[in-house]
Amino acid sequence: xxxxxxxxxxxxxxxxxxxxxxxxxxxxxxxxxxxxxxxxxxxxxxxxxxxxxxxxxxxxxxxxxxxxxxxxxxxxxxxxxxxxxxxxxxxxxxxxxxxxxxxxxxxxxxxxxxxxxxxxxxxxxxxxxxxxxxxxxxxxxxxxxxxxxxxxxxxxxxxxxxxxxxxxxxxxxxxxxxxxxxxxxxxxxxxxxxxxxxxxxxxxxxxxxxxxxxxxxxxxxxxxxxxxxxxxxxxxxxxxxxxxxxxxxxxxxxxxxxxxxxxxxxxxxxxxxxxxxxxxxxxxxxxxxxxxxxxxxxxxxxxxxxxxxxxxxxxxxxxxxxxxxxxxxxxxxxxxxxxxxxxxxxxxxxxxxxxxxxxxxxxxxxxxxxxxxxxxxxxxxxxxxxxxxxxxxxxxxxxxxxxxxxxxxxxxxxxxxxxxxxxxxxxxxxxxxxxxxxxxxxxxxxxxxxxxxxxxxxxxxxxxxxxxxxxxxxxxxxxxxxxxxxxxxxxxxxxxxxxxxxxxxxxxxxxxxxxxxxxxxxxxxxxxxxxxxxxxxxxxxxxxxxxxxxxxxxxxxxxxxxxxxxxxxxxxxxxxxxxxxxxxxxxxxxxxxxxxxxxxxxxxxxxx
Numbered sequence: 198x199x200x201x202x203x204x205x206x207x208x209x210x211x212x213x214x215x216x217x218x219x220x221x222x223x224x225x226x227x228x229x230x231x232x233x234x235x236x237x238x239x240x241x242x243x244x245x246x247x248x249x250x251x252x253x254x255x256x257x258x259x260x261x262x263x264x265x266x267x268x269x270x271x272x273x274x275x276x277x278x279x280x281x282x283x284x285x286x287x288x289x290x291x292x293x294x295x296x297x298x299x300x301x302x303x304x305x306x307x308x309x310x311x312x313x314x315x316x317x318x319x320x321x322x323x324x325x326x327x328x329x330x331x332x333x334x335x336x337x338x339x340x341x342x343x344x345x346x347x348x349x350x351x352x353x354x355x356x357x358x359x360x361x362x363x364x365x366x367x368x369x370x371x372x373x374x375x376x377x378x379x380x381x382x383x384x385x386x387x388x389x390x391x392x393x394x395x396x397x398x399x400x401x402x403x404x405x406x407x408x409x410x411x412x413x414x415x416x417x418x419x420x421x422x423x424x425x426x427x428x429x430x431x432x433x434x435x436x437x438x439x440x441x442x443x444x445x446x447x448x449x450x451x452x453x454x455x456x457x458x459x460x461x462x463x464x465x466x467x468x469x470x471x472x473x474x475x476x477x478x479x480x481x482x483x484x485x486x487x488x489x490x491x492x493x494x495x496x497x498x499x500x501x502x503x504x505x506x507x508x509x510x511x512x513x514x515x516x517x518x519x520x521x522x523x524x525x526x527x528x529x530x531x532x533x534x535x536x537x538x539x540x541x542x543x544x545x546x547x548x549x550x551x552x553x554x555x556x557x558x559x560x561x562x563x564x565x566x567x568x569x570x571x572x573x574x575x576x577x578x579x580x581x582x583x584x585x586x587x588x589x590x591x592x593x594x595x596x597x598x599x600x601x602x603x604x605x606x607x608x609x610x611x612x613x614x615x616x617x618x619x620x621x622x623x624x625x626x627x628x629x630x631x632x633x634x635x636x637x638x639x640x641x642x643x644x645x646x647x648x649x650x651x652x653x654x655x656x657x658x659x660x661x662x663x664x665x666x667x668x669x670x671x672x673x674x675x676x677x678x679x680x681x682x683x684x685x686x687x688x689x690x691x692x693x694x695x696x697x698x699x700x701x702x703x704x705x706x707x708x709x710x711x712x713x714x715x716x717x718x719x720x721x722x723x724x725x726x727x728x729x730x731x732x733x734x735x736x737x738x739x740x741x742x743x744x745x746x747x748x749x750x751x752x753x754x755x756x757x758x759x760x761x762x763x764x765x766x767x768x769x770x771x772x773x774x775x776x777x778x779x780x781x782x783x784x785x786x787x788x789x790x791x792x793x794x795x796x797x798x799x800x801x802x803x804x805x
Contacts, residue, residue, distance in 0.1 A: 219243055219306050223313040225299070228410035230417055231291050231323050234259055237299065239285045239313055243306050248285055251300040261287035291320040325415035349416075351376040353423070353443060353475040358558070361481045365497035365528045366591050367560035368428040369401075372441055372475045375411070375418040380448040382468065384423070391439035391477070396428040397775040399530075401556050427556060429528050431771045433484035441475040485589055485747075490598050494535065495745065496588030498527015498560055504584065504601035512609045513576050519569040521584060521601055527591070529554050529561040531774060535586050537569050540579040540606075546570045576610030702732035702797050706790075713790055721786060725793055726773040732797055733766075746770060758803055766796050 221241045229235045239248065239262075248262065262285040270279040291297075299316040351374070358369035374381070403425055411420045423443060430436060447469050485497070500523055507518040523532060530552075539545050549570070554563035573579065583600040590597045705728035712721040734741045737752050746767050753763050769792045776789065 219309075219311050221245075221304055221306075221311045221313045223299070223302060223316050225316045225318055226410075227317075228319045228321055229291050230321050230410065231294055233323075234288050234290045237261075237287045237289055237316065239302055239304070241283050241304055241306065241311070242281060243283070244281070245283055245304045245306045245311075247305040249303045250285075250287065251302055253287075253289055253299065255291070255293075255295075255297040256289040256299075257292050259288040259290055261285070291318075294320045294322045296320070321410055321412040321417055324417055350378050351381070351445070351447070351471065351473065353441075353473050355438070355441070355475045355478050357478060357480065359480075360478075361483070362430060363483050363497060363589065363591065364431065364433055364485050365429050365495060365531065365589075367498070367527065368396075368430070368480060369558050370426050370428055370438070371422050372424045372443070374421045374423055374443075374445075374473075375413060376420075377416060377418045380466075382446045382448045385444040385446065385470070387442075387444040387472075388424075389442040390424070391441055393426075393428060393438060395432055395436040395482075396430055396438075397531075397771060398429075399427040399556055399561060401425040401427060401558070425558075427560060428480075429531070429775075430480065430482040432767070433482050435479050435481055437479045438477050440477040443473045443475065445471050445473060447471055486596070488596070489745075489747075490585075490587035490596050492535070492585035492587040492598060493589075493596065493745075494533035494587070496527060496532050496586070497591060498525055498529075498588065499590060499592060500525030500527065500586070500588050500599070502584075502586050502599040502601060506581075506604050509604060510607050510609075511573075513573055516570055516572050517606065519571070519581065519604070521567050521569075523565040523567075523586065524563070526557065526560045526562040527588070529563055529565060532565055534567055535584050537584055538582050539571055540573075540581070542573060542575050542577075543579075544572045544574060573606070573608045576608045579606045579608060580604070581606065701735060702728055705731065706794060706797075709790060709793075713786055718786065722773055722776045722789075725789060726770075729770055729773060729793055729797075732800075736800060756803070758800075762796065762799055762803075765792065766800075769793050769796055 219242065221239070223237065223239050225237045226235050239250070250262070264283070264285055266281070266283045268279070268281040270277065272278075296317065296319045299318065301313045301315050303310055303312050305311070354373050354375065356371045356373055359366075362368055403422055406421045406423070408419045408421045411418055424441075448466050449469060502521060502523050504519065504521040506520075507516075511517060519537065521535065523529075534548055534550060537545075546569075549568040551566045551568075552563065553566075554561050556562075581604040583603050585598055585600050587596060587598040589595075705724060709721055709724045709728060712724055730741055730744060733739075733749060734744050737744075737749070739748070739752070749770075750763050750767060753766065754760075769789065773789055773793070776785070
């Protein structure tokens, strides 16, 4: 019985192995050093034979292939899972620097031939002050041990993708660790990053820290990226990024305490905490060129636009949806919603915006979809003009304007309109009604009571008589003057908006205060941004669509506003605009609310 069960178990394992897909792959280090051996492995997940490796023309063959195999079987919830791996290992050594590709290998599984992937390897030069390479492979792979920690053994570089950019152009900033001869055990939480003043930032996920070799200043280092973020400059000029500080725990082998080979495993290492400073850097930011197109909304990067419409033939009172999609890479989160010039007679609703963004090393990529909903209230033929979207192309170094197609809508009259038209036609074409002789009824004056006429005090020529005429005439003249002045003031829309700017702003700030207490971050930042832009539009007498941070700064400066207050205004606008999409703490929400209230009060005291 045991023999039968063993045979069934072996057969079951064989059938399971046959049912698996064959995976045959090659792997090797991405970077190696001239004169130091490394290992190239080929692994297959089934029993195989007749491995045919390629010729290693760019590398010296040292040994191999060494064959090893491993298998495992597990039962989880009554389900059996088994795996098998066959590995072939070659030891090679690079004899010249450069980038080389090892061609694929082939192997046979159950008579069928399978091909592996190729391997691309970058060969780095040896350390300039390193000792000559040894033929002992194990010794060559051992890192140099040191009992000293200095700036040459471990340091952090501040790397930026570009040192000279335009406003709102994305910059990738990375803090990269370099170390050699020391063992970095971990990093503490005592990390202090700069405030990145003058930038809006969007952090990038680093994930699990991976190390790789890099040749820098004549020496090979293990490197790891510790922190990455995208920076969007908000003003022109030279902007300095302050140094950052990291704290690492290092494990150092103390050779003085080593007494035997077993001491390498027991109490032969000490730890030390080292503060590492990443140097600061300066970014030169150029202002965007003059001559911005009318449809420019602050977009910087590379974008394209497309549009669709739900229908071009519909009836009155039937909704139509116009959708546009902006796709590209750049400061996607700061793009403003384009406006649509709807024909008269359309009831228009607030657009619905959907964002699908992801952070990449070149900027924020993805799509921004806007759906505009409108309802035509009368029949006829209407035209929706093209929607213009202008942006600054960082690759072409010029402004570009994109446009959607023009749409012509044929709106059929609704049933209500048809009925009203029929009624009008009916009354216009109907003959006049003939008058009947009995349609006039006279009043019988004999039935009225006798009237007693009393002598009035308001007889002609008396004072009371003249006052009855003079008082209404004076009141009418006074009201005429008052209302005429009121009409003249209301006719000046710019002055009316100027006078009511603070009232409108205060009303919106009360709404934001309620949203702040409710911790509704998205609605809070939308309302705080709308309050700031609406106030500036009313106070500076500029339509919101034509308002941007550049002409705000110019107009405020021309009216004698201090540079400090102008910087605070631009900072509040930029912070509120970016905070709508970036995670923000409750403390930051309160700060933005206080700053917005402060600049509105300060601008009220300025003679604009």
